[in-house]
Amino acid sequence: MTDPHETRSAVEESRLEKTVGNRVRHYRAAAGLTAADLAARAGLSPAMISRIESASTSASLTTINRLARALDVPVASLFRGADAPRAAVVVKAGQGTESVRAGSRQGHRYASLGSLLSTSGPSLEPVIVTLNGASDEFPLYEHAGVEFLYMLEGSMLLVHGDDEHVLEAGDSILLDAETPHGPTAVLRAPARFLSVNPVGG
Missing domain, CATH: 1.10.260.40 (lambda repressor-like DNA-binding domains)
Structure with a gap:
């Protein structure tokens, strides 16, 4: 036995x-x-x-x-995390934590869906980003790692290095985040997408 x-x-x-x-x-x-x-x-x-x-x-x-x-x-x-229970973060619909980021001054909205510090791999932060189309200013971003975007609503033009992509609801893009990237125009407002980044990215 x-x-x-x-x-x-x-x-x-x-x-x-x-x-x-x-x-x-x-x-x-x-x-x-x-x-x-x-x-x-x-x-x-x-x-x-x-x-x-x-x-x-x-x-x-x-x-x-x-x-x-x-x-x-x-x-x-x-040894950190060896005896810790595995954590999970649940965010109910519409209850993401509003955060201030580079595009906030242009009226863009960021709702964090939580983050975890992983002991065994990369730590990720999912964020819902809403662009209302009223701004002519769109900051570009550069950070370590990769980034995943999934369009939830509307459409927008996104630049990644020298390339431009039209993203509509249901489209997604996985990109090298060390290359300058970000939305440059809202084609159909509101443009709302899920962005998944490394924590601190």
Whole structure:
């Protein structure tokens, strides 16, 4: 008969290894380090860094301490989220949190649908953007990562680098957000779309 305590322990250990691996990868990437760079700083082999980040090995406390010092972060930050319940944010229709952004002065409306800080991957923020068409000013945006837009209502002209796209209700675009981009004209008002960005993007 399988011991349920052993099964639960194995699951918890796996979750811990994944959390540590994901956090190491996150902080390494944020510092602009390669696996070889981190290995040199921590006095470990690149292969060990790879095994830790892929959660294929359990790092000792000594190794985790070395990694934290090499990444210049507290040891506890490499465990953050390992025992936290998985969160979810529910926003009822029409109850998004109004926020002030670059286009607010031109009368554009932004309603955040919440954000979560992920311990295992990119953190995203979905926002409903409403353009009323009364403004001739449309700021362009540049930020790290990618952005996804889905048109909910109306239509607009969106620029991405040298390209222009007419987006109508039901259309979507996934774009490289490091290229200047954004709506440049409202063709049928109100133009309302869902924008999904990395948190802080």
